[in-house]
Amino acid sequence: MELSEKLRILSDSAKYDAACTSSGTERRGTGGEGMGNTFAGGICHSFAGDGRCISLLKILMTNYCLFDCKYCVNRRSNDVPRARFTPSEIADLTIEFYRRNYIEGLFLSSGIIQSPDHTCEQMIETLSILRSKYDFRGYIHAKAIPGAAPELINRLGVLADRISVNIELPSQKSLAKLAPDKSKNSILLPMGHISEKIMENKYEIVKYKSAPKFAPAGQSTQMVIGATPDTDLQILRLSEAMYKKYSLKRVFYSAYVPVGDQKLLPPAGTKPPLLREHRLYQADWLIRFYGFRAEEILDETHQDLDPMLDPKCNWAIHHPECFPVEINSADYEMLLRVPGIGVRSAQRIVTARRYAKLDYNDLKKLGIVLKRAIYFILCGGKRMDGLIVTKEGVIRQLMSECAVKENENKSFSDMQISFFDDKNIFPTLEDRVKCLTREM
Amino acid sequence: MSDERDVIYYYDGTFDGLMCCVFESYLKKEIPLDITAHGSDQLSLSEIKFIETNTIRSERVIRGISKKISEEALLFIKYAFLTCAPNKDVLILDYIRKGLLYGRKIEKMLADDTVNLLNKAVYDLTNESHLFKGFIRFSDSGGYLSAVISPKNKVIPLLADHFVDRLRNEKFFIYDKSHRMALVYFDNKAEIMENIDFEMPDADEREKDFRMLWREFYDTIEISERRNPRCRMNNMPKRFWENMTEMNRSDAYTGSVRSISENNYPMIR
Numbered sequence: 001m002e003l004s005e006k007l008r009i010l011s012d013s014a015k016y017d018a019a020c021t022s023s024g025t026e027r028r029g030t031g032g033e034g035m036g037n038t039f040a041g042g043i044c045h046s047f048a049g050d051g052r053c054i055s056l057l058k059i060l061m062t063n064y065c066l067f068d069c070k071y072c073v074n075r076r077s078n079d080v081p082r083a084r085f086t087p088s089e090i091a092d093l094t095i096e097f098y099r100r101n102y103i104e105g106l107f108l109s110s111g112i113i114q115s116p117d118h119t120c121e122q123m124i125e126t127l128s129i130l131r132s133k134y135d136f137r138g139y140i141h142a143k144a145i146p147g148a149a150p151e152l153i154n155r156l157g158v159l160a161d162r163i164s165v166n167i168e169l170p171s172q173k174s175l176a177k178l179a180p181d182k183s184k185n186s187i188l189l190p191m192g193h194i195s196e197k198i199m200e201n202k203y204e205i206v207k208y209k210s211a212p213k214f215a216p217a218g219q220s221t222q223m224v225i226g227a228t229p230d231t232d233l234q235i236l237r238l239s240e241a242m243y244k245k246y247s248l249k250r251v252f253y254s255a256y257v258p259v260g261d262q263k264l265l266p267p268a269g270t271k272p273p274l275l276r277e278h279r280l281y282q283a284d285w286l287i288r289f290y291g292f293r294a295e296e297i298l299d300e301t302h303q304d305l306d307p308m309l310d311p312k313c314n315w316a317i318h319h320p321e322c323f324p325v326e327i328n329s330a331d332y333e334m335l336l337r338v339p340g341i342g343v344r345s346a347q348r349i350v351t352a353r354r355y356a357k358l359d360y361n362d363l364k365k366l367g368i369v370l371k372r373a374i375y376f377i378l379c380g381g382k383r384m385d386g387l388i389v390t391k392e393g394v395i396r397q398l399m400s401e402c403a404v405k406e407n408e409n410k411s412f413s414d415m416q417i418s419f420f421d422d423k424n425i426f427p428t429l430e431d432r433v434k435c436l437t438r439e440m
Numbered sequence: 441m442s443d444e445r446d447v448i449y450y451y452d453g454t455f456d457g458l459m460c461c462v463f464e465s466y467l468k469k470e471i472p473l474d475i476t477a478h479g480s481d482q483l484s485l486s487e488i489k490f491i492e493t494n495t496i497r498s499e500r501v502i503r504g505i506s507k508k509i510s511e512e513a514l515l516f517i518k519y520a521f522l523t524c525a526p527n528k529d530v531l532i533l534d535y536i537r538k539g540l541l542y543g544r545k546i547e548k549m550l551a552d553d554t555v556n557l558l559n560k561a562v563y564d565l566t567n568e569s570h571l572f573k574g575f576i577r578f579s580d581s582g583g584y585l586s587a588v589i590s591p592k593n594k595v596i597p598l599l600a601d602h603f604v605d606r607l608r609n610e611k612f613f614i615y616d617k618s619h620r621m622a623l624v625y626f627d628n629k630a631e632i633m634e635n636i637d638f639e640m641p642d643a644d645e646r647e648k649d650f651r652m653l654w655r656e657f658y659d660t661i662e663i664s665e666r667r668n669p670r671c672r673m674n675n676m677p678k679r680f681w682e683n684m685t686e687m688n689r690s691d692a693y694t695g696s697v698r699s700i701s702e703n704n705y706p707m708i709r
Contacts, residue, residue: 016663
């Protein structure tokens with residue numbers, strides 16, 4: 001088989017893996033034979049037509065697979081062309097792409113062939129060629145194969161910068177139904193093992209300078225969104241728990257794209273729930289960088305994120321007692337909770353206000369986006385001139401236009417069972433505003 | 441300030457030259473209306489002064505900045521000099537004047553107009569150079585890697601360290617078409633050259649193969665159900681596309697490319 005055809009088949013099968021980050025570790029090149037370094041912030045090398053970053057050569061070793069996970073294109077029962085790379089083919093391709101600055105490194109995953117151990121050994125061989133033969137010091141993200149022996153995972157972790165195990169689905173029930181060959185344990189065990197190794201390694205590096213680094217860019221995971229009836233609250237709680245327990249660097253959410261007709265799954269042609277995925281990422285950021293807890297964002301009475309309002313606005317609207325905050329005196333944590341003010345803006349405000357009292361003009365100069373923030377802040381004890389704040393007006397301003405448009409155009413029938421034939425039954429913009437102000 | 445005078449400084453476009461303008465401004469106790477590198481033909485009603493570059497003077501200014509403001513401020517000014525902000529020279533003069541007045545506090549005075557404008561310009565520069573760390577595409581011709589870029593700011597000095605560290609055992613060449621400058625790395629030595637012309641050599645068969653493979657990968661990695669050209673354009677604006685292998689498929693590659701190479705290495709004049 002031609003190399004180009006293999007590349008097509010094996011990148012096509014890998015494209016549903018959301019992670020393409022090359023961040024988390026900084027490593028300079030050495031005086032050795034090879035090439036490459038890594039940059040802590042990561043570098044995007046291109047953007048695909050779907051707007052997603054391309055930073056790594058994302059491919060599978062092979063898309064032959066023993067498993068039959070219902071949501072996966074590469075499941076045993078799916079009739080797709082199959083191919084297999086040899087370890088040296090992958091290594092050569094990586095090096096040639098890297099030299100031309102096409103990529104930041106390699107993202108290697110694989111279908112399960114023969115046994116999890118055998119698959120993992122093949123991956124280790126590939127990474128060994130890159131690291132030893134070519135002295136390659138660029139970024140490598142390797143997928144841990146569920147069910148592989150812990151020693152093999154250890155060897156993989158020493159060669160890779162980041163290692164990940166996909167949790168796949170947000171609940172055990174869904175997992176049992178859709179991924180019969182994987183169990184909660186077969187996923188959480190390696191995840192726990194990797195996080196232990198990373199912690200251990202931190203001490204080793206302190207003790208022995210030459211100790212090999214184990215996955216210096218940490219561990220990440222991914223789950224499919226919208227293939228199962230799990231709620232956003234369940235998903236966020238799971239993410240929060242994983243961040244805490246396994247100190248994950250990232251949890252990726254991947255909107256389910258139907259891959260062939262399956263009885264248990266949304267039918268082919270269903271649009272991937274991109275807005276929901278987007279809201280989950282927003283909530284994820286609130287948990288990681290803004291000091292929110294999952295319970296603050298959602299609770300038992302509101303189990304799903306509002307498509308019309310981003311989670312931070314939603315929180316702010318339901319906590320009027322916290323606002324408005326005074327820009328010149330509020331502490332950093334509170335500034336971070338103002339809709340429209342992010343980490344960078346909050347830092348700038350804290351820096352600049354040491355030297356001068358800030359007014360609205362100064363905020364604009366600092367590049368603070370006032371569109372949403374304006375309803376929640378005071379400068380020198382004053383609202384912006386001419387601003388009238390009513391709850392209803394604020395909500396109307398905060399609702400994202402595209403979300404409103406999307407919801408008006410779309411009938412809800414494909415998302416929920418409808419008991420009414422009349423389309424007018426679905427909420428209009430007016431109703432939504434009323435509902436959010438709790439008048440309805 | 442009261443010392444403003446109806447005079448325009450012309451200098452040679454080098455950093456030292458600009459520092460001599462600063463020296464002149466202090467020496468004559470005057471603040472020029474404008475400082476400009478390219479003596480334009482535009483008829484000006486103001487008095488024009490040609491400032492000669494003199495390294496003794498420029499070094500005094502540079503020492504003054506690092507001692508009386510800070511090392512960070514000096515680096516910031518060097519960066520500001522590389523930006524494409526339209527009146528960067530006057531802004532830099534104003535920044536130095538204010539800096540000598542307020543000391544290192546100047547770096548944090550974000551709400552000040554001059555500081556704010558220069559901060560934005562430098563942010564734009566570092567941002568653009570970061571993007572190029574990803575968007576540069578090399579072509580291999582007989583073991584030499586060469587790339588062409590058309591940036592708004594002079595990003596080459598900011599890219600040098602990154603690419604030299606990364607490709608330390610290669611020989612490479614990055615040409616900035618907009619400013620006619622280049623980074624040359626050869627025999628483990630890096631050099632930045634100015635005022636040069638360069639044309640990309642034609643690709644050989646092996647190079648064409650890898651371009652094809654990369655394009656194949658680029659096309660397949662997209663999830664077509666999620667197609668979103670708007671988002672792609674936000675992340676990777678169209679001005680970069682011309683020089684990117686996967687976006688520009690006319691294999692004439694960078695538009696004005698002709699092969700003029702002898703022994704396969706691009707000529708530098």
